[in-house]
Amino acid sequence: MIAMSHFTYRPARDELAYTFGGRLPVAHVRSGDLITVHTEDCFGGLVRGPADLPSQVCQMPYLNPVSGPFFVEDAEPGDTLAVHLLSIEPARDWGVSATFPYFGALTSTSHTATLQPPLDERVWVYGIDRHAGVVRYRATASDHMVELPLDPMIGTIGVAPAAMESRSTIVPDYYGGNLDTPELRAGTTLYLGVNVHGAILALGDGHARQGHGEVCGVGVEIATVTTLAVEVIKGTDTAWPHLETDTAIMSVGCARPLEDAYRMAHQDLTGWTVDLCGLHTLDAYQLISQAGRAPIGNVCDPNYTVLAAIDKALLPQRQAAYRDAHARLRALAAVQG
Amino acid sequence: MIAMSHFTYRPARDELAYTFGGRLPVAHVRSGDLITVHTEDCFGGLVRGPADLPSQVCQMPYLNPVSGPFFVEDAEPGDTLAVHLLSIEPARDWGVSATFPYFGALTSTSHTATLQPPLDERVWVYGIDRHAGVVRYRATASDHMVELPLDPMIGTIGVAPAAMESRSTIVPDYYGGNLDTPELRAGTTLYLGVNVHGAILALGDGHARQGHGEVCGVGVEIATVTTLAVEVIKGTDTAWPHLETDTAIMSVGCARPLEDAYRMAHQDLTGWTVDLCGLHTLDAYQLISQAGRAPIGNVCDPNYTVLAAIDKALLPQRQAAYRDAHARLRALAAVQG
Amino acid sequence: MIAMSHFTYRPARDELAYTFGGRLPVAHVRSGDLITVHTEDCFGGLVRGPADLPSQVCQMPYLNPVSGPFFVEDAEPGDTLAVHLLSIEPARDWGVSATFPYFGALTSTSHTATLQPPLDERVWVYGIDRHAGVVRYRATASDHMVELPLDPMIGTIGVAPAAMESRSTIVPDYYGGNLDTPELRAGTTLYLGVNVHGAILALGDGHARQGHGEVCGVGVEIATVTTLAVEVIKGTDTAWPHLETDTAIMSVGCARPLEDAYRMAHQDLTGWTVDLCGLHTLDAYQLISQAGRAPIGNVCDPNYTVLAAIDKALLPQRQAAYRDAHARLRALAAVQG
Amino acid sequence: MIAMSHFTYRPARDELAYTFGGRLPVAHVRSGDLITVHTEDCFGGLVRGPADLPSQVCQMPYLNPVSGPFFVEDAEPGDTLAVHLLSIEPARDWGVSATFPYFGALTSTSHTATLQPPLDERVWVYGIDRHAGVVRYRATASDHMVELPLDPMIGTIGVAPAAMESRSTIVPDYYGGNLDTPELRAGTTLYLGVNVHGAILALGDGHARQGHGEVCGVGVEIATVTTLAVEVIKGTDTAWPHLETDTAIMSVGCARPLEDAYRMAHQDLTGWTVDLCGLHTLDAYQLISQAGRAPIGNVCDPNYTVLAAIDKALLPQRQAAYRDAHARLRALAAVQG
Incomplete structure (x- = not known):
């Protein structure tokens, strides 16, 4: 396989998408294509400092925008779409995190509902130094500052769901979506079952890094420039990512x-x-x-x-997964990168 | 309020809907209207005897069809739609239940996933005697037969979700959907928050009765002729049904x-x-x-x-809920019924 | 079966027990015996008014005391102990409920842990009118008063656990304990598997009534005078109550x-x-x-x-459960009551 | 601090314990003591080959034995017991794992109860090579063999619970117990709140290694010779391990x-x-x-x-935890080891 083309997509603000499914594609891509996608952060770039409280500057449901979706040629239900993450570059020299009312693991929420008032809403701004490979945490109510390793990831990536559904980009499920795992870093290949004609791939919600479980509900949120390679694996189904x-x-x-x-x-x-x-x-x-x-x-x-x-290495002599798509896309990335 | 009109909707098979949201309305209704809706059972009427195994005669995602949706005039986001259930009549003299592979509370499922094989798939056919007010259970592997009280309910009723979502009719959530509670019987008024212009109401999945929790995953599934009265409560929001x-x-x-x-x-x-x-x-x-x-x-x-x-009766002297919509629709029903 | 004896047990304060298991019996009883037991409320009777905040007047682990335990003659592991509740009489003309810090369903707790402060701790005192059969709720921050049906129940009843365990009376499990279900009212027979020589039965934690789920964590807590009849069902095991x-x-x-x-x-x-x-x-x-x-x-x-x-009535012609122990103990109760 | 003494405890089979709490101590130890403890595996050493099915050769509740308990002098409720793991040596050149009926994460269980039959019960025997630092997996139904890193851990370690409880060694909770985390390897200090006079420490259930979550319910179970150093931290409470x-x-x-x-x-x-x-x-x-x-x-x-x-390293200039007990016990270990 050789790269068929390499194109770049940078959405205008009103082109951002907030669902998987229910949205027309912005471009067509083919197996072997490289795609460089500009993604906004989960707040649409509107939270830039301590005074920008997310619940005030953002408006539901315009949270967690994704770029796309892309129509993948020859992708049909029953196939699998392989998406290799070549690179995830922070687009700015800062990232943000926050507490958000009734969201996160150490608070009551809309679903783990209690009669208690919410935690205070607060914003943390992180400096991002790509050359040093660090993310700078700074406490808001004391003078602690510490550098954490930069480990960029894509929080939200997925295809259109099955069953004629359209799902908010806040949700992770079998079609991908808001998976929020640091394992979606550069060098990883993601396999998603194709549910609709053209797969309809979209992504966004980069994090400069996050801890296990994203306990406060928000990572170090960043805009990114992310480069992907895609391949359709015909006739192979994938139930879960x-x-x-x-x-x-x-x-x-x-x-x-x-x-x-x-x-x-x-x-x-x-x-x-x-x-x-x-x-x-x-x-x-x-x-x-x-x-x-x-x-x-x-x-x-x-x-x-x-x-x-x-x-x-722990598994027996084995056939490669998905007819060796990872190795193939990795090689493609090496050539094109 | 007096009834503005009373119309009947009976969908052809290919007019049945399988989502809340993402679907154009089949008719317009107004506050005070009575609507008589023919609904199919959760299997689309395809399971009629022991040989009709649901996993064979039904095809995903064509399960749990609803009739509609209906555009409710003057219903806007921020309003509440009141839906009073006047009557729920079984449309046939039989109903069915079943075990379905990896579905139900006493089996591993797609989500409570294990390595065990599924339970046997099996169909139970119930006789329904509207005059006697009974549902007849008959065991499949012994000669036990017993009459249970007929207590018809609507399993699935809802409006279009917010956030540009479209959801499978299998799902219950804040907009209603597959709530599967026997409390949705004739005489009950359901209040749903309106999320989109026109509310976009649909319903189906009648049960002749069900136990608490619908433990095997399937009630006594029936087609129904259901009559509703609707009213828009302006300027009053409702977060959960x-x-x-x-x-x-x-x-x-x-x-x-x-x-x-x-x-x-x-x-x-x-x-x-x-x-x-x-x-x-x-x-x-x-x-x-x-x-x-x-x-x-x-x-x-x-x-x-x-x-x-x-x-x-246990609450203090109180204002009526939703400006007394229940009483108003109840009275309307009495007149029209 | 005829009643072998009828004895009364009224513990002094320092005879109250706080575990199932790990405690020597206070008396021996036999199949067919009637036992009248005085039980304290879950606060040991120390919460008597709005100023008696449970977290201040009670001391862990001295909560939820039970009376007993009783050694049941001839009860051995592998048998079942049948306990019929003849009567549950409130011992006083009042009961109490409360919110308790980090306890209850609508608050974060020690296990559903969050960073939020607790709800306010507050006490409600209920009047109990046995003749009228009512429990009088009175709001603390407004003037609402309402009568609820008196429906006395035993919240905590159990035998010693297996596996050499001793469990706090706060815990419900297979051996009984803090089951907190209104179904444990007079007229009900409870069957518990015997785990140790003599079964080692104890009970307490009466409620004048409670709602489904005991959502605030505390029922209308009362001291009771409760009369039981017991019978050992030999050679029949019972895994769960x-x-x-x-x-x-x-x-x-x-x-x-x-x-x-x-x-x-x-x-x-x-x-x-x-x-x-x-x-x-x-x-x-x-x-x-x-x-x-x-x-x-x-x-x-x-x-x-x-x-x-x-x-x-819905089950086929059937053998009586536990060799008809319920009917037998019910008859015994009728004679003795 | 210098080591006060170093003693070795090797229980006879009938000295093994099956609860935390409810058991008299076998020896007294003091802050600064080193203790070398021989521990049996979770099956009491009775599962030695494919024919030794755990459900047949083991008898409830005689599973997961611990060695001890040890009375720690000067340990009182409100204090914390620091236990430093100096070394965990496999006592034999083999370990075992198994599937056990209705136990593990990918099966229905006594608590996640279904109507399905259990998975097959099966035993895996692992070779342990301490010099090579490997554990040898061998498939039972194909010819795959692979070496995994030896990473010995103590699965079960704890003190007596509070509230007069006695708990099965199968249970993990605030007092420790069957925590089953690989983090309890040599070099780690465990801090446990003291609930009763003398703390009453016991341990067992070594694993040559385990994966995250111990998904089948059983690690690579081994007998061990484990050396600990203990210290009482006076006046400091610890709610959870x-x-x-x-x-x-x-x-x-x-x-x-x-x-x-x-x-x-x-x-x-x-x-x-x-x-x-x-x-x-x-x-x-x-x-x-x-x-x-x-x-x-x-x-x-x-x-x-x-x-x-x-x-x-990510935390601000800080006081050492527990008055630097980890460093102190680590140094002690270095001297004594």
């Missing part, structure tokens, strides 16, 4: 309660391992039990996200 | 885990009681703690449903 | 999340129905799905409680 | 559903950070949100376990 890196394969589960997300991811990874390697189901279950990792994505969004991961 | 009968008010919570649905319903009912009666929040919380009922709707759908109910 | 009334059988599930309590109760009731009636498992599942009730007990204790109930 | 390594501090949450364990751990870590560093609560919340890790311990035991961790 799969990730592949040079060293590991991962399944994503999105659900509440959190143990259901854990169960889904591990059941899926067990089945995927069986399919790839021919292990007996209980042997795969056992191997993952002792060698698996389970990084938590988010514990704040409408569905929580947990991943199940296993190192490829 | 409210129900009113002659004797009680109820709030609906839809969420997973089940305690979150319980919390939502009770927090909402506490706040509604405060708004209606002027009680202090903690006094309302206390009264509901000792006198509240919490009927479980479903423990099988994508969101579980719990209601919180309080008898009106 | 069973209840029987003249018209229904019920299984109790205790767990978090709440759906697990629901699942446990319904799986248990399905199995119990199969055992009693010889129905196929899926036929029992189906019948309960359409005719079952699922009253919520508590959504505040360390385990939540949900019951699954089915009317006896 | 704390861990400290050379580089990080961690809080442990134990609860169901899994998000509650996550919430507890993160609320605790936020508060601990505030106490240690003087950060504003929301600033600590924010820093943990972006830099925290949340390793899942178990998703199979009666309570699930999640940890919240933050690197010490």
